[in-house]
Structure formats: C-alpha cells, structure tokens
Amino acid sequence: MSNHVSGKRSAVTCQLKCANACLGPECNTSDNPHFRDIASAALTRRSVLGLGVAGAIGLVIAEAAGGAGAPAAFAGGGRGRSALAFDPIAPVNRLVDEFTVPQGYQWAPVIRWGDPLFSSTPAFDLAAQSPEAQAGQFGYNNDYLDILADPSGKTGVLVTNHEYVNPNIMFAPTDDPAEKQRRGDICKAAQGMAVVELRRRREGEPWQYQVDGRRNRRITVETVFELTGRAAGSDLVKTAEDPEGRWVKGTLGNCAGGTTPWGTVLSGEENFNGYFAWAADTPQQKRYSGSSTTSTETGWEAYDPRFDAHNPDFVNEPNRFGYIVEVDPEDPTSTPLKHTAMGRLKHEGANVIIAPDGRVVAYMGDDERNDYLYKFVSRDRYRGGKGHGARRKNMRLLSEGDLYVARFTGNSPVAEITGTGALPSDGRFDGIGEWVALTRDGESVVPGMSTEEVLVYTRLAADAVGATKMDRPEDVEPNPKTGKVYVALTNNSNRGSSSPVDEANPITGNRYGHVLELTETDGQAGRTFGWSILLLCGDPAVTGYTYFAGFPKELVSPISCPDNLAFDSEGNLWISTDGQPGTIGFNDGLFKVPLEGRERGHVQQFLSVPREAETCGPVIHDREGLVFVAVQHPGENGSIGAQTSLFPDYGSTAPGTAAAPRPSVVQVWSSDRRS
Incomplete structure (x- = not known):
C-alpha cells in the first residue's frame, strides 16, 4: 500500500472511495492502438483534415456559448467585472488542519x-x-x-x-x-x-x-430512479425486484456533475463497483470490477440481497449503476432519472453546452487508469422558456442521442515523446482527435454488440473501436466564453508500463497529472477536434518537468492532481485538486489559471483545505466576490x-x-x- 499512497491518496481514501482500484488488476486490458502506434513521424500540422493543427486550435468556434441557439446561461459576459482580486496564498503543509484563504478574505x-x-x-x-x-x-x-x-x-x-x-x-x-x-x-x-x-x-x-x-x-440509496434510453427495459438491467428493468433504487458513488441550461443537475455515478459482491467471471464484469469479491467495505450484501451479485436474482444489479443521473432541484417530489443513452462507466460527471443547431452536447470522463473520454450529442433540440413544463421536456434530451469516444493523434515524431516531459521540437504537446461513434441515430455501430450492450457495457464498446487510453480523465468542462473544452487528467502511475506514453499522455509514471485543452474543429456536435496540453502539473522547484502553457514556471503556484474544473465570468479556468498531500506534500486547494494573454498558464492558488481533505465542486461567482467549495473527507x-x-x-x-x-x-x- 505504501507505494500506492505515495502516488496520490491516503490508503483509507482508496479503500473507502474506490475499493482500492489502483491496487487491483487493471480493468482495461485491451491492446487499443495508442496514437504513438498510428502517428506518422511525417505527420505535420498542415496534414490534418485540410487544416493545420495550429489553425484548428486557434479556430474561433462559431457555436461557442454565445452563438446562435445558446441559452443566456451559457453566453459568457454580462454586467460588471470580477470582484475576486487576490494575492495567491503560499502552499500549506499537509499536516496543517486549517482552511486557508487569501489576505482580505x-x-x-x-x-x-x-x-x-x-x-x-x-x-x-x-x-x-x-x-x-x-x-x-x-x-x-x-x-x-x-x-x-x-x-x-x-x-x-x-x-x-x-x-x-x-x-x-x-x-x-x-x-x-x-x-x-x-x-x-x-x-x-x-x-x-x-x-x-x-x-x-x-x-x-x-x-x-x-x-x-x-x-x-x-x-x-433507497430513492427510486427511472431508467431512460434504449437500455431501459432490456434483459441486462432486469432483476427479481424490478422485472420491468425500469425502476432502480438508489444512486451510488456520486462524484462530479454538471448543471444544465434548463436548470437541472447532473450527477456522475463513479465508483459503484465497490458496493457489490460479484464474481467478475465474465469479460463484462471484469471490465468494470477488475476482480471478484465475496464481501464489500459496506457489508450491505450481508443483509440486503440486491448488493450480492452472486445471487441469481440480482446478478444484473450492478448494471443499473454507472450512469449519469438527472435531478430537478425545483421539484422535491419528482422522480430522478438515470440516462442509459450516455453510457455506463465510472462517470466523473457530465457538462453540457448547446450547439448552434440547438442539440445538447455533454462531455464526460471515465475516471480510471487508462480509460476514456466521451461525448454525447442529443437527438432532439433544446427548447427555451422557463417553468416546470419546459424543464420537464428538456429533461428528456439526454434520453436519446449518439455516444462517442475520443481517439487522439499526436503531430510530433514518436521518438520525440520520451516520457520525461521534454517538449517535442515544435515546442508543445499537441495534435488532432476524432470522436468515434458508438451509437448513431441511437443504434449501435459497434460490430458484434447490440445497442443495449453498448449502453450497458460501454467500456467494452470503446475498447472495440480503438479509443485512446488516458491518464484518468476526471472533470471535462466546456468554457462558456470560448467553447473550448478542458480535460482534467489526474494521474496514472502505470503510464509507461501497462500503457505506453503518447503525446496526449507524455509522462512515464504520471504522478502529478495534466490538463488538456480541446478545440472542436467542425462544430461542438462534430467529429473532429484539435488539442494541446495546457498544464503538466507538479512543483517546479522539485519536479523534473512541468509546463504551464509557456508561462514562467518559477512564478506559478505548485499544483498536483487536477480533479474538478470551473470557470469564472471572464473565462478563467479554476482547478480543484485531489492528491497533493501524497505527491507534492501540500494540502489540496483551489487554483485560478488565466487562459488568454500574457497571464495564460499563470497558476495562482486561491485557497487550501484542511488536513487529509479533498477540494471538490468549485463554484465561482466572481462578480459577487464569492467562491464555494465542497470539502470532502477532512x-x-x-x-x-x-x-x-x-x-x-x-x-x-x-x-x-x-x-x-x-x-x-x-x-x-x-x-x-x-x-
């Protein structure tokens, strides 16, 4: 356990939060082609889809949040200016049990x-x-x-x-x-x-x-949810308690989430597998649990049979978790939804933006070593308006649509991606990407898998189409001001062993994590994107490599293990961390990162949470001078x-x-x- 702890979290957190996922066998044993295998050393910026990558990354996105069809809530701007001027705080030693804020706050x-x-x-x-x-x-x-x-x-x-x-x-x-x-x-x-x-x-x-x-x-865990989408009612989600396969008791492992333009809240069911005793004797089960278990940390299976998947009556109960949940906060009597169309995986969360044609686009990360980045595009279009009726109609937008998984390609010669963090000769880690369809018009396009199988065993579907293994994709957030998409990759101690380094995941034994910046090249609902690494995290004073979008590294706040992302009204990125005590020796915190101009990449620490705690769910109401965080597991x-x-x-x-x-x-x- 000590080797594991030095990589990120405490042993207790790993045991309780994710059932020691990093100590068990890897769930992803596929041999997908990494883009270092498919990238040609001759690939240049000008060879990508008729667009240079540099041009793609700098492209002005016509459907950015303020574009046609976008609701006002996503149209960056508004009255007033940010009231969050501050001097960055110094990092706080991991043994200090204090909540620390800047002077004047x-x-x-x-x-x-x-x-x-x-x-x-x-x-x-x-x-x-x-x-x-x-x-x-x-x-x-x-x-x-x-x-x-x-x-x-x-x-x-x-x-x-x-x-x-x-x-x-x-x-x-x-x-x-x-x-x-x-x-x-x-x-x-x-x-x-x-x-x-x-x-x-x-x-x-x-x-x-x-x-x-x-x-x-x-x-x-006892609240009744309605399953939506084409996996609802299938044999894969039926149990003795729910022979219809449409009504699920409870939600588990709820991690990050998102708020929709129609005022509902999305929640990602992440580490659900640790709540079930199950055999893991099929490829489908192994892909989600890694190994079998006869008991869990909760012990619920000892008296509640639905948590014992060895029981034939409840063998499908784990298949009813791992979805994006939608809750209407305005109606405490409403039945919350679980959207199977958005796939079943260890969802960190889901964040929504509206394309110019009115369709809903949601970005999602699967938070496990060597798993994938996903996108969902709704079949139907967003309807404006206020009130209960409009909200209930829009709550069905995530029930039907197309699911995609990301495949990344780098533009540098393979020999220049050394695993050390040394930048390639063009001065940045960047390239292009493709959203590979898992469903089209709501139906499976994965050979040998039915639509229901794609939606319930989404990881296997993504394996089959050659998705790129990533360093634990957690929060994925579209910037409401620019439309660019940011991906927090927390870390992956197995990078370079179970998965080779590549240009999007360029660090061997990646302990400190990194942040990607994506630009959709053919529309928010389209199929291609440009990408570059915004941050290679760590403490510049001691880490052998760091990169902060070109900003002088000696001037930044040390940062490690990016987890949740948020934006302020000016389009600045805010990052909360989970794992700094075990990597750079400081308490976790919240950091501001400008994305434009001379300050681009200037990481500045705003607050630090107490001993052994994680910083979660940042909310930045900068025009009111207010910041909110959820302090987890102090x-x-x-x-x-x-x-x-x-x-x-x-x-x-x-x-x-x-x-x-x-x-x-x-x-x-x-x-x-x-x-």
Missing part, C-alpha cells in the same frame, strides 16, 4: 454533515446517529456542488453529491451484527444527493441554508477516538458533544463585504 461553512434539513429532524449528535435522522440531515462527503440563485438574488438552492462515507470516524468499533446493520443503514442514508434552499439579505452577501425550505430534499486517516481533523468547528461543539471532522460546503468572500 474570510470563510464559513454553508452547511455541514448532519445539519438538519427539516424541523422534524434532530440536530446532529455523533453519539446518537440513526438512519431516520440521517435521511433528513445533510449527507456525508459532499462532492459536486452548485449554488443556483433565484432571479431575486436573495434566495436560491444548493445541490450537491454525497459520494461515500468513512465509518472509522463516524462510529466506535463494534462486532455486533445488528449494530453493523443499523450503521449500514445510516451509511445508506448519508450517501446520494442533497437539495437545500438558501437565503440572504441582498445580492453579493454570503448565504444561509434554510431548515424546511420548500425545495429541501435528500436523495439516498481527517480521513483518523478514528473515532483519535481524530486528525476538527474541521470546520475546531472544537466549538455543544457541551458534551463529541468533536469530529464534518465534510462541509464552504463559502469564501471578501472581508470588506458585509457578512
């Missing part, structure tokens, strides 16, 4: 694990948890986040994912089976999603969450009797109440604003 939690959403729900008490209480309280380990203000600016709604739990710092040890089941039910209620109403006195001020808000809602390595973090209360709990770290949503604002 202050912070406070909006809501914490266990805070009640309803007046009928008891206040949080670490020593008196129950499934019933947790189902009405804010859940654990918040990840994707958005803060959606109503037109008045005085009310709004917070939506977040609750990815997983850590029983070690929630409960005292026990061997009692009945107590283990009770705690298992608490953990079921602590996961899923939350919708919470917000209120404030005036625009620009910090928010307060509202108990008994009209839109308040908890979505848990004090992850502690135990109920020896906590290693006391964030965010730092001991200021009620008399007689045990202190514990509480994952929280945090807001940051300028000190010269009223609070």
Whole structure:
C-alpha cells in the first residue's frame, strides 16, 4: 500500500472511495492502438483534415456559448467585472488542519454533515446517529456542488453529491451484527444527493441554508430512479425486484456533475463497483470490477440481497449503476432519472453546452487508469422558456442521442515523446482527435454488440473501436466564453508500463497529472477536434518537468492532481485538486489559471483545505466576490477516538458533544463585504 499512497491518496481514501482500484488488476486490458502506434513521424500540422493543427486550435468556434441557439446561461459576459482580486496564498503543509484563504478574505461553512434539513429532524449528535435522522440531515462527503440563485438574488438552492462515507470516524468499533446493520443503514442514508434552499439579505452577501425550505430534499440509496434510453427495459438491467428493468433504487458513488441550461443537475455515478459482491467471471464484469469479491467495505450484501451479485436474482444489479443521473432541484417530489443513452462507466460527471443547431452536447470522463473520454450529442433540440413544463421536456434530451469516444493523434515524431516531459521540437504537446461513434441515430455501430450492450457495457464498446487510453480523465468542462473544452487528467502511475506514453499522455509514471485543452474543429456536435496540453502539473522547484502553457514556471503556484474544473465570468479556468498531500506534500486547494494573454498558464492558488481533505465542486461567482467549495473527507486517516481533523468547528461543539471532522460546503468572500 505504501507505494500506492505515495502516488496520490491516503490508503483509507482508496479503500473507502474506490475499493482500492489502483491496487487491483487493471480493468482495461485491451491492446487499443495508442496514437504513438498510428502517428506518422511525417505527420505535420498542415496534414490534418485540410487544416493545420495550429489553425484548428486557434479556430474561433462559431457555436461557442454565445452563438446562435445558446441559452443566456451559457453566453459568457454580462454586467460588471470580477470582484475576486487576490494575492495567491503560499502552499500549506499537509499536516496543517486549517482552511486557508487569501489576505482580505474570510470563510464559513454553508452547511455541514448532519445539519438538519427539516424541523422534524434532530440536530446532529455523533453519539446518537440513526438512519431516520440521517435521511433528513445533510449527507456525508459532499462532492459536486452548485449554488443556483433565484432571479431575486436573495434566495436560491444548493445541490450537491454525497459520494461515500468513512465509518472509522463516524462510529466506535463494534462486532455486533445488528449494530453493523443499523450503521449500514445510516451509511445508506448519508450517501446520494442533497437539495437545500438558501437565503440572504441582498445580492453579493454570503448565504444561509434554510431548515424546511420548500425545495429541501435528500436523495439516498433507497430513492427510486427511472431508467431512460434504449437500455431501459432490456434483459441486462432486469432483476427479481424490478422485472420491468425500469425502476432502480438508489444512486451510488456520486462524484462530479454538471448543471444544465434548463436548470437541472447532473450527477456522475463513479465508483459503484465497490458496493457489490460479484464474481467478475465474465469479460463484462471484469471490465468494470477488475476482480471478484465475496464481501464489500459496506457489508450491505450481508443483509440486503440486491448488493450480492452472486445471487441469481440480482446478478444484473450492478448494471443499473454507472450512469449519469438527472435531478430537478425545483421539484422535491419528482422522480430522478438515470440516462442509459450516455453510457455506463465510472462517470466523473457530465457538462453540457448547446450547439448552434440547438442539440445538447455533454462531455464526460471515465475516471480510471487508462480509460476514456466521451461525448454525447442529443437527438432532439433544446427548447427555451422557463417553468416546470419546459424543464420537464428538456429533461428528456439526454434520453436519446449518439455516444462517442475520443481517439487522439499526436503531430510530433514518436521518438520525440520520451516520457520525461521534454517538449517535442515544435515546442508543445499537441495534435488532432476524432470522436468515434458508438451509437448513431441511437443504434449501435459497434460490430458484434447490440445497442443495449453498448449502453450497458460501454467500456467494452470503446475498447472495440480503438479509443485512446488516458491518464484518468476526471472533470471535462466546456468554457462558456470560448467553447473550448478542458480535460482534467489526474494521474496514472502505470503510464509507461501497462500503457505506453503518447503525446496526449507524455509522462512515464504520471504522478502529478495534466490538463488538456480541446478545440472542436467542425462544430461542438462534430467529429473532429484539435488539442494541446495546457498544464503538466507538479512543483517546479522539485519536479523534473512541468509546463504551464509557456508561462514562467518559477512564478506559478505548485499544483498536483487536477480533479474538478470551473470557470469564472471572464473565462478563467479554476482547478480543484485531489492528491497533493501524497505527491507534492501540500494540502489540496483551489487554483485560478488565466487562459488568454500574457497571464495564460499563470497558476495562482486561491485557497487550501484542511488536513487529509479533498477540494471538490468549485463554484465561482466572481462578480459577487464569492467562491464555494465542497470539502470532502477532512481527517480521513483518523478514528473515532483519535481524530486528525476538527474541521470546520475546531472544537466549538455543544457541551458534551463529541468533536469530529464534518465534510462541509464552504463559502469564501471578501472581508470588506458585509457578512
């Protein structure tokens, strides 16, 4: 485990969050042609589709978010200028249990694990948890986040994912089976999603969450979801409990997400495989689990048969997870959706932009070593308008459409991609790419696979068409101001061994990760793109290689393991990290990166999260001078009797109440604003 830990996360995080995926056998054993195998040393910038790569990358995208057919929410600009001027903070040592912000700023939690959403729900008490209480309280380990203000600016709604739990710092040890089941039910209620109403006195001020808000809602492992798309109702998703194959209880491993132009929130089901005991005795199962297991960290399979895929009645239950989930935050009575048309994989999230013809385009990463980058293009077109009716119609846009996977080609001679980070002779890692269809007009175009198989076993379909193995593609975000697409590739310690280096993944044993910049060359809904590496991450003072879009590396903030991405109103990229303590020795944080002009590539750290925590779900409301992040798994390595973090209360709990770290949503604002 120590070798693994030095690569990124703590051992506890890996065990609980992703079932030690990096320690087990690789799920992707395909021998897809990497672009170093198919790229010709004679390939030049002028040989690509009649367009030079340099020209493609610099192309002005006609359908960028402000183009025809784009909703106002995606049309960068608006009134006012950014109110987020700051001096970058210094990196914070990984043993420091503080939430650190720039001089002139202050912070406070909006809501914490266990805070009640309803007046009928008891206040949080670490020593008196129950499934019933947790189902009405804010859940654990918040990840994707958005803060959606109503037109008045005085009310709004917070939506977040609750990815997983850590029983070690929630409960005292026990061997009692009945107590283990009770705690298992608490953990079921602590996961899923939350919708919470917000209120404030005036625009620009910090928010307060509202108990008994009209839109308040908890979505848990027991909430019923509707399957949509052409895999819904197929034999691959039917179980004894759901013979129709259309109604799934719960959502699992919810990581990043996205907010749609019609006001709904998308959530990616990522590390769902670790919740099931399954045999992994078929190629389909192995491609998602890597290895078999008779027990899980949750222990749910011991008393809930749907988590035991050895049981013939529930052998298909894992096939009902790994999708993009859509939730309507305006209607707490609505049934959330799982969209099979967008494929089944370890979804980090999905982020939507509207093409000029009105079709919806969603970008998605499959967060595992040597897995792929995807795009979905809807069959139908976005309908403008406000209100419940328009929102419900647009919620069906992601149910029908075409699914693509990315294949990358570099433009440098293979001999110049050495794995050391040395730039090729043209001065940049770049090239072209193709979106390879898995479905067309909603039907499979993968030889030997039915449409249902492509949508349920999407990884195998992508293997079959020769997709490019990537270094753990996590968040994938289109820039609402320029239409360019940015891909966070967190790391891949196996690059160079199980998968050779190539120009899009050029670092042997890539510990620190990198960020790609894509430009669609024939339209947001098209089939080709240009690409280049924006950042090769690391600490310039000690890392043998780094690259920051040509910006002087001695002037940047050290950064490692990019995870979630966001944009401000001026089109600057913001990056949250997950893995800095185990790679460059600093707490994880949030970083601003300008993308244009002389400051392009100038990484600047805005905040740092506490000890053993991960920075998630950044939301940048820069014109109000507000920044929000979800702080996940603070004090992850502690135990109920020896906590290693006391964030965010730092001991200021009620008399007689045990202190514990509480994952929280945090807001940051300028000190010269009223609070």
